[in-house]
Amino acid sequence: MNKLESTRVAEVLEAVLQGMSKLGPAPLESRVRSELEDREVTADVEGAIRHVWDVVSAGDPNTPIHSIIASYIRQWDATDDTGWPRDTQRLTPERRALIFARLKLGEAEVRALLESVPIAKSFSAAVLIANEHSQWYTEERKLRTRTYYWSRYERYLHEHGNWDEAATQALNESTDKILQCLSDPERQDAFAVRGLVVGYVQSGKTANFTAVIAKALDAGYRLVIVLAGTLDSLRFQTQRRLDKELAGREQILRDQEDGQPHEYSGDQDWMSFTFYGSLPSEQGAFDLKRITTSTSDYKKLGMGRDVLRFEKKYPDRPLNHPDNLRASSARLIVVKKHPAVIKKVISDIKGLKVNLDEIPVLVIDDESDQASVNTVSPQKSNGAKAEKSRTATNKAIVDLLAMFKRSQYVGYTATPAANTLINPGDTEDLFPRDFIELLPRPTNYMGVSDFHDFDEDFNPLDDEEIEKLGYRSNKKAFVRQIEGADDSDVFKKALDGFFLSGAMKLFRAGKDPKSVGVRHHTMLIHRAVAQDAHEDDRERVLRLLEENEYRKRVAFQRLWKLWKEDFEPVSLAQEPSLARPTAFEELEPFIAQALERFESAKKQVLIVNGKDDHKDDMPDFDKESVWNILVGGAKLSRGYTVEGLTISYFLRKAAAADTLMQMGRWFGFRRGYRDLVRLFIGTQVPAGRKATADLYEMFESICMDEERFRKRIGLYSRENPPIRPIQVPPLVPMGMLIPTQKNKMYNAQIQMENYGGKTAESGRVSFKGPDREGNVHALEALIDQITGSDEDLSGKTADGTKRSLRGRIYQVDSSRFVGFLKEYVWGTSESQFSSVINFLLGTGDESPGVDKWLIALLGKPAAHAKWKLGAHEVGAFNRGVVDDRFKVFSEARHRDIASHLTGNSILLDPSESLRRSTSGRQGVCLVYPTVPNDFQGAQVTDKQINLGLSLTFPKNRIPQRINWRVKDPKVSVAFVERDSD
Numbered sequence: 001m002n003k004l005e006s007t008r009v010a011e012v013l014e015a016v017l018q019g020m021s022k023l024g025p026a027p028l029e030s031r032v033r034s035e036l037e038d039r040e041v042t043a044d045v046e047g048a049i050r051h052v053w054d055v056v057s058a059g060d061p062n063t064p065i066h067s068i069i070a071s072y073i074r075q076w077d078a079t080d081d082t083g084w085p086r087d088t089q090r091l092t093p094e095r096r097a098l099i100f101a102r103l104k105l106g107e108a109e110v111r112a113l114l115e116s117v118p119i120a121k122s123f124s125a126a127v128l129i130a131n132e133h134s135q136w137y138t139e140e141r142k143l144r145t146r147t148y149y150w151s152r153y154e155r156y157l158h159e160h161g162n163w164d165e166a167a168t169q170a171l172n173e174s175t176d177k178i179l180q181c182l183s184d185p186e187r188q189d190a191f192a193v194r195g196l197v198v199g200y201v202q203s204g205k206t207a208n209f210t211a212v213i214a215k216a217l218d219a220g221y222r223l224v225i226v227l228a229g230t231l232d233s234l235r236f237q238t239q240r241r242l243d244k245e246l247a248g249r250e251q252i253l254r255d256q257e258d259g260q261p262h263e264y265s266g267d268q269d270w271m272s273f274t275f276y277g278s279l280p281s282e283q284g285a286f287d288l289k290r291i292t293t294s295t296s297d298y299k300k301l302g303m304g305r306d307v308l309r310f311e312k313k314y315p316d317r318p319l320n321h322p323d324n325l326r327a328s329s330a331r332l333i334v335v336k337k338h339p340a341v342i343k344k345v346i347s348d349i350k351g352l353k354v355n356l357d358e359i360p361v362l363v364i365d366d367e368s369d370q371a372s373v374n375t376v377s378p379q380k381s382n383g384a385k386a387e388k389s390r391t392a393t394n395k396a397i398v399d400l401l402a403m404f405k406r407s408q409y410v411g412y413t414a415t416p417a418a419n420t421l422i423n424p425g426d427t428e429d430l431f432p433r434d435f436i437e438l439l440p441r442p443t444n445y446m447g448v449s450d451f452h453d454f455d456e457d458f459n460p461l462d463d464e465e466i467e468k469l470g471y472r473s474n475k476k477a478f479v480r481q482i483e484g485a486d487d488s489d490v491f492k493k494a495l496d497g498f499f500l501s502g503a504m505k506l507f508r509a510g511k512d513p514k515s516v517g518v519r520h521h522t523m524l525i526h527r528a529v530a531q532d533a534h535e536d537d538r539e540r541v542l543r544l545l546e547e548n549e550y551r552k553r554v555a556f557q558r559l560w561k562l563w564k565e566d567f568e569p570v571s572l573a574q575e576p577s578l579a580r581p582t583a584f585e586e587l588e589p590f591i592a593q594a595l596e597r598f599e600s601a602k603k604q605v606l607i608v609n610g611k612d613d614h615k616d617d618m619p620d621f622d623k624e625s626v627w628n629i630l631v632g633g634a635k636l637s638r639g640y641t642v643e644g645l646t647i648s649y650f651l652r653k654a655a656a657a658d659t660l661m662q663m664g665r666w667f668g669f670r671r672g673y674r675d676l677v678r679l680f681i682g683t684q685v686p687a688g689r690k691a692t693a694d695l696y697e698m699f700e701s702i703c704m705d706e707e708r709f710r711k712r713i714g715l716y717s718r719e720n721p722p723i724r725p726i727q728v729p730p731l732v733p734m735g736m737l738i739p740t741q742k743n744k745m746y747n748a749q750i751q752m753e754n755y756g757g758k759t760a761e762s763g764r765v766s767f768k769g770p771d772r773e774g775n776v777h778a779l780e781a782l783i784d785q786i787t788g789s790d791e792d793l794s795g796k797t798a799d800g801t802k803r804s805l806r807g808r809i810y811q812v813d814s815s816r817f818v819g820f821l822k823e824y825v826w827g828t829s830e831s832q833f834s835s836v837i838n839f840l841l842g843t844g845d846e847s848p849g850v851d852k853w854l855i856a857l858l859g860k861p862a863a864h865a866k867w868k869l870g871a872h873e874v875g876a877f878n879r880g881v882v883d884d885r886f887k888v889f890s891e892a893r894h895r896d897i898a899s900h901l902t903g904n905s906i907l908l909d910p911s912e913s914l915r916r917s918t919s920g921r922q923g924v925c926l927v928y929p930t931v932p933n934d935f936q937g938a939q940v941t942d943k944q945i946n947l948g949l950s951l952t953f954p955k956n957r958i959p960q961r962i963n964w965r966v967k968d969p970k971v972s973v974a975f976v977e978r979d980s981d
Contacts, residue, residue, distance in 0.1 A: 001042075001051045007143075008041045009048050010064040014140040017072045024084030025076055025102040056109050059116035068139050070117045073099060074169055077119060091120055120166040124440035126174035127714045128181075129725055131434055136184040137176065137219065145326075148285040149214035149246065152274060156245055157207070160272050162514075162671075167443065174439055175211040181435040182408045185220035185360030186322050190405035196368065196432035196725075198710075199439040200447045201414040202641060202668035206241055208439060209364045209412055213332075214246060217288065220325040221360045221408070222310060225345065227337045227397070230371050232297070233618060233640060238366065239294045239334040240622055247288055247332065248274035254289075263295050267623050287329040298335045298344055305348040307331075310359065319358035320406070337371050342396035349403060361404045365397070365430075368411025369418040372397055372430060398428050420728050436725050438710055444671045448703040451478050451666075451679055455892055457759065458707045460700055462891050471573035477675075478570070479696060482651065482682045491649065492544055493562070494680045498523040498629065498647045499550060500559045500567060501676040502594035505646075507587055508672060511579045516672025520621055520644030521597070523629045524665055527651040531609045537631045538605045545604075556591055560584045571675040578675060597627040608632035640665070646673060650695060651682040694880060701882040716962050723962070752846055752963040753835045756956035757904050759895060761949065762832035763879075763886035769943035771825040776942040778823040779927065780869065783810045783855060788872075793897050793914040795907025803907060805897040805926075807858040808872060809917065814840060817853040817925065824949070827884065836951065842958075849956035851921045854901060858894065858928055867929045867940040874929055876940050879948070881932045889928040889948030898924040898952040926950040 001009070016031045029049060036045045055065040076099050078090050084102070088095040096119055100110050154172070157163040163171075183191040199205040213224050228238035243252055243264075252273070256262050264270050281287045291307060292298050301307065310319055313327040335341045349356065365372055374394040390398065401407040409430060411419055422431040441447065453461040453473050466473045482490050502521045509518045525537055549555050563581075571580055581587040598604055606617040609632050619626045621643040630642060648666040666679050687693035712731050716723045723731075730750050766772065794804040818840050826832045840848050859874025867876050879886045899905040901917055901924050910918075928948035931940055 001047065005042055005048070006051065007064065009036070009051060010068060010143060011140060012036055012039060012041055013052065013065060014068050014138070014143060017068065018138060018140070020072070025072075025099050027102075027104040029104065053106070053109060057112045059112045064143050066116065068143065069113070071139050073113065073117050074120065075173075078125065078169070078173065093119065118165060120169045124170070126170075126177060126440055127438040127710075127717050128177045129436040129438075129713065129717055129723055129728060130181050131724055133181055133434070134184065135180065136187075137179045137182075137215075141219070145218055145220060145322075146285065147215070147218050148280060148283075149217045149288070150211065152248075152276065153211060153214045153246060156274050161207075170440060170442075171208065171211050174437065175208060175215055178212050178410065178435070178437060179215050179219065181437075182216065182362070182410075183360075183406065185216075185222075185320055185406065186325065187320075190357055192401070192405060193408045193434045194430060194432050195409065195435040195437070196411045196413070196416060196419050197437045197439060198416045199412065199414050200441060200445065200667065202665065203414070203439070203445050203447065204442055204669070205366070205412045205414070205439070206238065209366070209410070210242060210246055212410065213242070213362065213364065216362045216408075217286075217330050220320065220322070221362045222319070222325065222328055222330045223308075223359055223361045224330065224332050225361070225363045225400070226332075226334045227342075227363065227365045227368075227372070228334050229367050230337050231640070232336060234366075235297060235334060235336040236294055237622075237641065239292060242332065242334060243290070243294060244269065244273045246274065247290055248276050250276050250279050251288055251290065254279070254287075263293055269622060281329070286326070289329050289331050291331055291333045292335065298333060298341050300344045301348045305351050308348060309352055309354065318355075320360050325360075337365075337367075337393060339392040339396040342393075342400055346396070346400055346403065356403050357405045359404060359406060361407045363397075363401060363407060363409045365409065365411040367413060368430070369413045369415050372411065373418045373422060374426075374429060394430070397430065402428060417732050420732055424726060432725050434725065436713075436728060438713055442669070444669050444674075445667075446670050446674060446677060447667050448699055449707060450474055452700045452703055454704070454707070458704050458711070459761075459888055459890065459892065459895070460704070465892060471570045477574050478677055478679055480678055480680045481696065482649075482680055483684055487651075488544075490680060491540075492548060494523070494647055494649050494678070495541070495544055495548060495629075496559055496562050497567075497678050499591065499594050499598070500562055501646045501673065501678075502597070502627065503559070503587055503590040504563075504567070504676055505673055506590040506593050507581060508579045510590070515579070517644065520626045521594075521646060522619075522626060522642055522644045523647040523649070524642055524645055525629065525631045525649045526665070527631075527649070529652060531611050534607045534609055534614075534631050538607055541605050541629055541631070550595055556588060557584070559591055560587065563587065567676065575675040578672065594627075597625075601626075601628055603628075605629045605631060641668070646670075646676055647678050647680070649680045651685055652695075694882070697880045697882050697887060701885075701887050704887070719961055750835050750838075750962060752838055752842060752960070754956070754958045754961045755836060755839050755951075755953040756849070756958060758953055759890075759898075760833065760836050760951045760953070761888070761890055762826070763888060763948070764827050764832055764884075765886065765946050765948070766825050766827040767884065767946070768827075771827075772945055772947075773942040774823075774825055775947050776869070776945065778820055779947060781823075782812060782816060782820040786810050786812065788855075788857070791913045791917065793901075793911060793917065795897070795900060795910040795914055797896065797907065803893045803896040805856065805858070805894045806861075807856045810855040810857070812853050812855060814850050814852060814923075817855075817923075824947075833949075833951075846958055846960075846963075847956070848958075849921055849954060850923045853923045853925055854917065855925050855927060856894075856898075858926060865931055865935055865937060865940050867945050869929075876935075876945065877928050877930045877948075878933050878935065879928075879930050886930060886932075886946065886948060889930060890926055890950035894926055895950065895952065898926060898950070902952050902954040904952070904955060921954060923954060924952045926952075 012035045013032060016028065016035050020026050032052065033045060033049060036042065036048055042048050052065055055063050056069060060066055077095055079085065085095060085098065088098050096114070105113070154168055157168055178195065178197065181195055182193050197205070197208065199208065216224065226238060226242070228235040252264065253262060264273070276283070279287055289307070308331060311328050312319055312324050314321065314323050317324055319325070319328065333345060335345060371393040374390045376389045376391055401409055411430065411432065413419060419430070419432060420436070422429050424431040424433055451474055453466050453469065453475050455461060466475060469476065471477045480490065480493070505516050505518050505521060508516045525541065527533065527537055568580060571578060603617065606619060606628050607614040608618055608630050619628060619630070621641070626643065642665050645666060645668065666677065670677055681696050683694045683696055684692040685695055709732060713728065716731070788808040788810040791809045792804070792806050794802065796802055818837060821833050821837050824831070824833070831837065840850060842848050857869065857874065860877050861875055863875025863877070865876040866873050879889060896905070896907060897914065900907045900910065900914060902922060903918065903920055907914070926949070928950070930946045930948045931944065
């Protein structure tokens with residue numbers, strides 16, 4: 001069978017498999033035979049069938065037929081479909097066996113596919129929120145336009161990035177979803193797209209948008225512009241990454257004379273840059289021309305702007321016609337996100353005097369919540385121009401996109417609140433109106449949640465539960481708190497940890513060179529934003545290095561003691577499979593090697609900030625090995641990757657949650673040394689004249705908001721119909737909102753959120769005395785004339801853990817309880833339980849199934865501070881306050897009792913009082929009389945007490961998880977301006 005016939009057979013195979021995409025795999029051979037006969041592709045139908053099986057049995061992944069079958073098998077392996085897979089779990093041998101059985105494959109084909117398409121390790125799928133869009137990015141389309149750049153990038157990740165099959169499959173799946181949301185570059189009518197991709201801090205977002213660029217190029221996009229952060233260092237980092245992994249050596253050296261030095265001369269990684277063998281255009285593909293380089297940001301081209309002019313093989317057809325796209329080179333521009341630079345690009349493109357409507361353009365905005373978002377408040381402007389007032393960077397990006405009718409804008413961020421709260425009513429702006437994708441958490445990644453301890457609903461575990469976990473607790477394993485102003489001893493221990501962890505990396509690399517990277521090993525010190533303070537920090541480090549006398553044997557023995565008392569117990573609990581020394585003599589030579597690597601650097605302690613005096617201190621992780629201690633501020637924040645980071649020393653407070661999260665450079669991939677990572681963090685950092693801030697609790701609070709946001713998005717993305725991007729803003733937790741959005745009110749509003757089987761709680765209470773007192777009076781009115789009883793409820797979880805709740809229990813009917821919730825005053829303009837109230841007021845098909853409520857007034861027996869409700873005295877709970885809100889009120893032991901009382905879950909060996917109190921159709925409200933941790937008094941007044949509420953709802957029969965309504969039917973936007981008070 002010749003190549004043309006084989007291609008046609010592959011197209012038939014693609015069509016048949018695509019027809020199975022909804023109902024799942026079905027007998028393949030009979031359907032392919034029928035389709036071949038209907039299309040009259042070949043006179044030898046049986047020969048074509050044999051050709052398909054021969055290709056499959058050969059197992060060559062580079063053939064179109066094998067590639068198409070493999071793609072659909074992988075999709076079926078990983079699907080969460082609840083229909084055809086029956087009871088099989090995703091990514092299991094049972095699922096694969098079912099796929100093969102439904103396809104009715106022969107034994108030879110089954111053996112070949114099991115070998116050539118191995119079952120991937122389990123991975124979490126990306127969550128996509130999107131409007132309806134055409135399904136243009138099919139396997140048939142990939143086959144027609146080829147996957148030249150994507151195939152080579154995927155191969156690069158396997159060969160040089162040490163990515164396994166599961167990682168590349170997750171990347172392939174998530175980026176296919178993004179491409180599907182973009183407009184087909186070949187379509188006749190122009191359609192602009194705005195989208196957002198949400199990852200984790202330092203979690204591989206660059207790899208994701210590199211894959212998106214590769215696939216977009218293959219599909220027909222011919223101009224790619226990357227907005228690469230606001231610093232030169234970030235632009236360089238991104239340019240080099242794209243040059244290395246996508247453009248490749250041939251295209252970097254395109255106009256270079258043989259033997260002449262080039263921009264990457266002397267780069268240690270040059271030989272690991274992507275290598276195509278020749279220019280892609282010489283292989284029947286198309287070239288990628290770099291308009292910017294690693295040494296030069298975009299400069300106005302003037303008369304040289306023709307480098308941006310696209311070749312049209314057929315002048316009578318538009319550029320985006322398939323015939324022209326195949327023959328036209330693509331352009332890549334990587335720019336610093338600065339209005340002056342972006343304006344130069346705009347000026348040169350306008351100067352081309354060509355029809356820009358024909359150019360398929362992809363704009364990638366890295367760190368899209370920084371600088372890109374318009375922060376000008378409309379209320380600060382007057383008249384008709386108010387809606388168009390923009391910051392300079394936002395205006396430059398909007399103007400750039402407005403030039404192209406086919407512009408596709410994809411923002412990337414780890415802190416999405418600002419992006420999701422852009423005004424969708426401004427159609428020129430950057431609100432992700434078409435899609436939002438939440439990337440899955442990668443393997444070997446350490447994020448903010450890895451330094452805290454949460455339950456499955458992301459409630460923090462209490463101290464008792466953490467103590468039971470021992471070094472399986474993330475906090476106990478990886479976090480070392482800095483308390484008070486004098487931190488010299490802690491600082492010395494952090495330095496010891498730096499050298500010990502470096503020695504351990506070398507020890508493990510000696511056992512298995514592939515187990516851990518040792519090219520870079522770093523420590524980060526982030527104490528202040530002021531540049532003068534960085535000089536002081538460096539001097540302090542140099543002084544302590546001298547005092548610690550690391551070259552003396554006593555220091556070696558001190559490090560061994562640190563290993564035995566701290567690092568070894570953590571390693572055994574967290575990473576038991578990693579190599580560990582059993583005697584000092586095994587580690588001793590590697591301590592010496594670690595010291596030698598550190599001392600061999602020209603300058604051991606580097607200051608990374610914006611001062612010209614320190615511009616040479618910026619480490620070049622790409623060109624050289626870095627074993628250094630880094631001191632800095634803003635440049636060590638957003639977007640900057642500190643390679644090999646193991647020890648972090650953090651004392652800097654930030655006002656905004658997203659800013660604080662971006663300072664967490666200790667997040668990232670830690671393959672082979674996760675157990676060695678340590679975070680030294682301040683718990684009493686000055687935050688005003690007398691106030692202090694607990695940075696650890698601040699990060700914990702942010703993590704709770706972020707993970708709950710992701711969980712809600714994932715839950716509602718599976719609704720029928722699923723939520724759309726315009727409905728996402730009301731799901732953004734209050735803790736993630738930014739000050740510039742306080743004048744906004746959502747137009748897309750949650751009408752009913754089904755709380756059946758869930759718990760609801762909010763720490764955003766009022767700290768005003770009259771509000772606190774009013775809430776006490778509301779509680780008194782709720783239980784007035786009701787005789788409560790003191791109860792001791794207890795039971796055990798499946799693993800034998802005892803759960804108990806002691807408190808005074810009152811029973812009230814549901815309508816009375818709803819009245820109490822309506823009267824409760826929060827620390828926000830709207831009730832934190834407004835959706836709860838709407839849910840409880842539901843009728844008919846939306847009846848919540850709650851007839852009564854058990855009110856459990858709890859107390860802390862050993863509490864120093866006491867509070868009275870009438871004649872009943874209880875001990876007040878102490879809770880941490882972060883950014884004017886309590887982190888959490890409830891405790892796991894109480895929540896489990898509440899879940900049993902509502903019938904949501906069952907505890908073993910329930911006490912008689914627990915059995916007696918349990919019944920159907922009842923909710924439970926846990927009331928926690930609470931004061932902040934720093935409360936000093938022995939007696940708490942009504943104006944000092946906060947009543948923390950934790951509500952648990954019984955399951956119900958409501959089929960929907962969430963319903964929406966629009967406040968203003970005439971306005972099709974996510975929020976409208978709130979009238980000023």
